Amino acid sequence: DQQVKQNSPSLSVQEGRISILNCDYTNSMFDYFLWYKKYPAEGPTFLISISSIKDKNEDGRFTVFLNKSAKHLSLHIVPSQPGDSAVYFCAASREASGAQKLVFGQGTRLTINP
Amino acid sequence: NAGVxxxxxxxILKIGQSMTLxxxxxxxxxxxxxxxxDPGxxxxxxxxxxxxxxxxxGEVPNGYNVSRSxxxxxxxxxxxAAPSQTSVYFCASKDRGYNEQFFGPGTRLTVL
Structure with a gap:
């Protein structure tokens, strides 16, 4: 039972344009959502997060949107840069700052073309 | 700080061998x-x-043990070790009261 799903295995975007990565979840008990970025042969690195009490969180070029009724979140990257090419994982947890047992999606490979 | x-x-392990990450x-x-x-x-x-x-x-504990001394x-x-344990293993840590987990670079394990 896949509780967190990223239905697009890959996405290709032109440099300077907007990248939109999507994530769906099924467990209504999830209270906190995160995006991680992963380069080859490295561990994931934290990118941005959002609590279930918010519908938007912005950090520089990165914005995460949460639609609780649809159980859907998305990550917007504007403008996209070549260094953004990586695999992006959506993750969810029932708590933010406690033990935070993360459930990950399968990942979306983002390629930024010059 | 080295981090994690x-x-x-x-x-690379043979079936039935043991190891500690x-x-x-x-x-x-x-x-x-x-x-x-696992791949993909x-x-x-x-x-x-x-x-x-x-x-x-956690979600998939069978076949593993941990300790924290x-x-x-x-x-x-x-x-x-079993072939089903062929995977990349990541360790992570998080501070109390904070929301970000920090990951290590991973260990790639193959069981043949």
Whole structure:
């Protein structure tokens, strides 16, 4: 039972344009959502997060949107840069700052073309 | 700070062999985690620890054991390696009261 799903295995975007990565979840008990970025042969690195009490969180070029009724979140990257090419994982947890047992999606490979 | 370090980077095991994956963090974080990532899949939580001496199962604990005798170290033990344990293993840590997990570079394990 896949509780967190990223239905697009890959996405290709032109440099300077907007990248939109999507994530769906099924467990209504999830209270906190995160995006991680992963380069080859490295561990994931934290990118941005959002609590279930918010519908938007912005950090520089990165914005995460949460639609609780649809159980859907998305990550917007504007403008996209070549260094953004990586695999992006959506993750969810029932708590933010406690033990935070993360459930990950399968990942979306983002390629930024010059 | 080195952050989260993992050894070895790569390992090939034969079926039935045992090994310990090492994980150390120098950030004095309370929480530590072990995840595995299979090809084309997301990370799955194996075990986690909320502090020295306290561990608990995650989503996929079968075939693994852990211990946490110090704040810094959180080794993962495979007792009887099976081909299904071929994966990339990531260790992570998190400070109490904060929301971000810091990951190590991973150990790629192949069981033949």
């Amino acid at each position: 370090t993992q050894t070895p980077k790569f390992r 090492q994980c150390t963090q120098d950030m004095n974080h309370n929480y530590m985690y072990w995840y595995r990532q 899949m997301g990370l799955k939580l194996i075990y986690y620890s909320v502090g020295a001496g306290i561990t608990d199962k 110090t704040t810094e170290d959180f080794p993962l033990r495979l007792e009887l």
